[in-house]
Amino acid sequence: MQSQILHFPAKEAVIKHQQTGDLTISNRLSEVGDSLQGKTDRPNSLDSGHRACQGCGEALGARHAIDTALDATDGELIVVNATGCLEVFSTPYPESAWRTPWLHSLFGNAAAVASGIAQSMKIQRKDNVRVIAQGGDGGTTDIGMGCLSGMFERNEDVLYICYNNEAYMNTGVQRSSQTPGAARTATTMPVGEHPGNHFGIGKSVPKIAMAHGIPYVATANICNPRDLEAKVRKAMSIRGARYIEVFVPCPLGWGTASCDTIKVARQAHNCGLTPLYEAEYGQVTAVSKIACPEPVKAYLKSQRRFAHVFKKGNEHQLEAIQAIADANIKAFDLLENPLQGERV
Amino acid sequence: MLKQMDGSYAVGEAVALCRPQVVSCYPITPQTHIVESLGKLVKSGELADCSFMNMESEFGAMSACIGSSAAGSRTYTATSSQGMLFMAEAVYNASGMGLPIVMTVGNRAVGSPLNIWNDHSDAMSVRDAGWIQLFVENNQQSIDVHIQAFRLAESLGLPVMVNMDGFILTHAYVRVDMPEQEQVDRFLPPFQPFQKLDPQDPVTMGALVGPEAFTEVRMLAHKRMERALEVIPAQMEAFANIFGRDSGGLVKKHYEGEADTVLVTMGSVIGTAKEVVNELRDQGESINAVTLRTYRPFPTEALKEAVNGAKRVVVLEKSFTPGMGGIVYQDVVAALAGTGIEVQSVIAGLGGRPVTRKSIRTLFAGCDQRTGFEVLDLDHATLDREVTRESAVLDRII
Numbered sequence: 001m002q003s004q005i006l007h008f009p010a011k012e013a014v015i016k017h018q019q020t021g022d023l024t025i026s027n028r029l030s031e032v033g034d035s036l037q038g039k040t041d042r043p044n045s046l047d048s049g050h051r052a053c054q055g056c057g058e059a060l061g062a063r064h065a066i067d068t069a070l071d072a073t074d075g076e077l078i079v080v081n082a083t084g085c086l087e088v089f090s091t092p093y094p095e096s097a098w099r100t101p102w103l104h105s106l107f108g109n110a111a112a113v114a115s116g117i118a119q120s121m122k123i124q125r126k127d128n129v130r131v132i133a134q135g136g137d138g139g140t141t142d143i144g145m146g147c148l149s150g151m152f153e154r155n156e157d158v159l160y161i162c163y164n165n166e167a168y169m170n171t172g173v174q175r176s177s178q179t180p181g182a183a184r185t186a187t188t189m190p191v192g193e194h195p196g197n198h199f200g201i202g203k204s205v206p207k208i209a210m211a212h213g214i215p216y217v218a219t220a221n222i223c224n225p226r227d228l229e230a231k232v233r234k235a236m237s238i239r240g241a242r243y244i245e246v247f248v249p250c251p252l253g254w255g256t257a258s259c260d261t262i263k264v265a266r267q268a269h270n271c272g273l274t275p276l277y278e279a280e281y282g283q284v285t286a287v288s289k290i291a292c293p294e295p296v297k298a299y300l301k302s303q304r305r306f307a308h309v310f311k312k313g314n315e316h317q318l319e320a321i322q323a324i325a326d327a328n329i330k331a332f333d334l335l336e337n338p339l340q341g342e343r344v
Numbered sequence: 345m346l347k348q349m350d351g352s353y354a355v356g357e358a359v360a361l362c363r364p365q366v367v368s369c370y371p372i373t374p375q376t377h378i379v380e381s382l383g384k385l386v387k388s389g390e391l392a393d394c395s396f397m398n399m400e401s402e403f404g405a406m407s408a409c410i411g412s413s414a415a416g417s418r419t420y421t422a423t424s425s426q427g428m429l430f431m432a433e434a435v436y437n438a439s440g441m442g443l444p445i446v447m448t449v450g451n452r453a454v455g456s457p458l459n460i461w462n463d464h465s466d467a468m469s470v471r472d473a474g475w476i477q478l479f480v481e482n483n484q485q486s487i488d489v490h491i492q493a494f495r496l497a498e499s500l501g502l503p504v505m506v507n508m509d510g511f512i513l514t515h516a517y518v519r520v521d522m523p524e525q526e527q528v529d530r531f532l533p534p535f536q537p538f539q540k541l542d543p544q545d546p547v548t549m550g551a552l553v554g555p556e557a558f559t560e561v562r563m564l565a566h567k568r569m570e571r572a573l574e575v576i577p578a579q580m581e582a583f584a585n586i587f588g589r590d591s592g593g594l595v596k597k598h599y600e601g602e603a604d605t606v607l608v609t610m611g612s613v614i615g616t617a618k619e620v621v622n623e624l625r626d627q628g629e630s631i632n633a634v635t636l637r638t639y640r641p642f643p644t645e646a647l648k649e650a651v652n653g654a655k656r657v658v659v660l661e662k663s664f665t666p667g668m669g670g671i672v673y674q675d676v677v678a679a680l681a682g683t684g685i686e687v688q689s690v691i692a693g694l695g696g697r698p699v700t701r702k703s704i705r706t707l708f709a710g711c712d713q714r715t716g717f718e719v720l721d722l723d724h725a726t727l728d729r730e731v732t733r734e735s736a737v738l739d740r741i742i
Contacts, residue, residue, distance in 0.1 A: 096551060109410075116409060116411025116415070118411075120395075123366060147400065147403070150400030154398070
C-alpha cells in the first residue's frame with residue numbers, strides 16, 4: 001500500500017483544543033466545525049519564530065487569514081504588505097516568516113502595489129494567481145486611503161485585509177482615524193478637560209468600501225476565527241475588489257494582558273462596539289448576532305487605555321461609548337432575541 | 345519610417361514598440377499626451393497584451409508599477425513636476441528594490457509658485473533616488489533613448505528615468521524616424537526578471553534592513569549604477585548597429601578636438617547652444633559644447649575626457665538650489681577636481697523662460713568676469729525692488 005504523502009510535513013505537535021465559535025471548544029479530531037488551524041496540513045503561511053509581541057492579535061489574524069486564502073487558492077497567492085508591525089516583525093532581514101511570495105513596498109501604497117500585481121498576473125494570463133494586500137488601520141484607513149479607494153473604484157481583483165488595532169502601534173501607539181473616542185494613545189493622553197481621544201463621528205472604512213459598490217465587504221474579529229476563515233474563503237471565491245476588516249486587539253497599545261487578547265476581542269463583539277457583518281455590492285447581507293451581550297463597561301475595564309473613563313467626572317465618556325454600542329446593536333439588529341439582552 | 349508628430353506621441357509609439365505589459369498613469373501637464381497616446385494604442389488593440397491602468401494619483405501610479413514590475417511584467421509610466429514629487433517616496437522604493445521600471449519625465453518646474461513650463465527641478469528633486477537618469481536633446485533622441493532605456497533597465501535591474509523637456513520637446517511637432525517593430529524586437533528581448541513574485545518559488549521582497557546591512561545594500565546599488573557607465577556605451581553601439589543612429593551615450597561632444605571654453609549642458613537647450621558655438625567658432629573663438637546625456641550615474645571619466653585641454657568649463661543648467669546655486673555645476677566641479685579647469689555656473693530657463701541665442705552669446709561674453717553663479721536674463725530691477733521691500737519687513741521682525 002502506498003503511504004500517504006502530506007503536502008506539508010506534519011508537525012509532531014501537541015494536539016491543542018480549537019475554539020470553534022463564541023463559547024464552545026471543539027475536539028480537533030472531529031472534522032465538523034474545525035478550524036483550518038486544527039489540521040495537520042495547515043499552510044503555516046506565517047511561520048513560527050517571527051518577532052511579534054506576546055498575545056499579538058494582528059499576528060493571529062494574519063495567520064488565520066493568509067492560511068485560509070492559501071488553502072482556498074491552492075497556494076497560488078501573492079501577498080502585499082503595508083508598512084507596520086506585521087511587516088516589521090515578520091521580515092527583519094535576513095529572516096522572513098512568510099511562506100508565500102510576499103512584498104512590502106511602503107506605508108500607504110499596498111492597495112496600489114497589489115493592483116499592479118493583479119494586472120501583471122492578468123496580462124501574463126496567470127488568472128489562477130490571486131492577490132491579497134494587508135495592513136494595519138493606519139496604513140489602510142489614513143495614509144493608504146487614496147490608493148485603497150482607487151483600488152475599489154477600479155474593482156481590481158484584490159482582497160484587502162485591514163487588521164484594525166485602533167492606533168499606530170508600530171510607531172509607539174499614536175492615534176489613528178480608527179482610534180475610538182476617549183481612548184488613550186501617545187498623542188491623545190488622558191489629561192485635560194476631555195481626556196483621551198476626542199469623540200468624532202468616526203471613520204468606518206467598511207462602510208466607505210460598501211459605498212464603492214464593490215463585490216464583497218466584511219468585518220471579522222479574531223475572537224471568532226472560524227467566522228474569519230469563512231469570510232476569507234468566501235472573499236477568495238469572488239473576483240474583483242474585496243475588503244475585510246479584522247478586529248485585532250494589541251496588548252501593548254491597549255494595556256491588556258497578553259493572555260487576554262481573545263477575551264478582550266470577544267468582549268468587544270459582545271458589547272456591540274465591533275459589529276460583524278458581510279455586505280455585497282453595497283448591501284449588508286449577513287450579520288453575526290451577539291449570543292451573550294455585555295455592557296461596554298466589561299470591555300473597557302480590562303484595558304488601560306480606557307482607565308480614565310472610570311474616574312469620577314468622566315461618566316459622560318462611558319455613556320458616550322455605551323451609546324455608540326447601543327446604536328450599533330440597533331442599526332445592525334445584533335441581538336438574537338430581546339430576552340437575551342437581559343442575561344448579563 | 346519618417347513621420348511628422350508631436351514629441352509625446354512619438355514617445356508613446358516608441359514605448360509601444362517596446363511591448364510594455366503594464367502602463368500605469370495619472371495625468372499631469374506636460375506629460376499627459378504620452379500616456380494618452382499609449383491608452384489609445386492599448387484600447388485600439390495596436391498595443392496588445394498590455395494593461396493600461398488609470399490610477400488615483402502619481403503615488404498610486406508608481407506603486408502599481410512597483411507591483412507589476414515585481415510580478416515580472418515590463419512596466420512603464422510617465423510624470424512631470426509636482427507629480428514626480430508626489431510619487432517621490434515610491435520612486436526611491438522602486439530603485440531600492442531593483443525594479444527595472446522605465447519612466448518618462450516631461451521636465452517641468454516645481455511650485456510654488458505654480459508653473460507648468462520647463463526646467464529640470466523635478467528631475468533634480470529625485471537625483472539621489474537611485475534611478476538612472478538620462479536627458480534627451482530632441483525628439484528623435486526621445487524615441488531612441490526610450491528603446492534603450494528598457495534594455496538598460498532590465499539588464500542592470502535598475503529603473504531608468506528618461507528626461508525630456510516639457511513643451512519644448514513634448515509638444516513640438518517635428519519629423520522623426522520611427523523604428524520598425526522588427527528592429528526593436530531585435531534590440532530588446534522579452535523581460536527576464538532576476539527575481540519575481542511567484543507562488544511556485546516564493547521570495548520575500550522589501551524586508552526591513554537594519555544598520556548591520558543597510559550600508560552594504562546601498563553600496564550594492566551604487567556598484568550596479570557604476571556598471572551602467574560601461575553598459576550604456578555598449579548598448580548604444582548595439583543600438584547604432586541595428587538602427588543606424590547614434591544617440592549620445594554618456595556625454596556628447598559637439599566638435600571633436602580641444603577648445604579653451606567648453607559649455608556643458610543637458611536637455612534641449614543644447615540645440616540653441618550648438619548654433620551659438622558654431623557662430624562663435626566661425627568668428628575664430630576656441631569654443632565647444634558638451635551634452636551630458638547620462639546624469640546618473642555621473643559620467644566623471646567621460647566628462648573629463650570630453651573637456652580635456654579646456655581652460656574653463658561653463659555649466660549651463662535649468663536647475664537651481666536656493667542657498668547654493670547650480671546643481672549640475674556642483675557635480676561638474678566634483679568631477680573636474682584636480683584637473684585645473686575653472687568651472688563657472690550659469691542658470692537659465694527656469695520655469696520656461698526661453699533660453700535664446702542672444703542669451704547664450706552673453707553667457708560666453710561674460711566668461712572673464714564671472715564670479716559665483718550667474719542667472720541669465722534676470723530682471724534685476726524687479727528683484728532689487730522686491731529684496732529691498734522684503735528686507736524692510738524682515739528687519740523689523742528680526
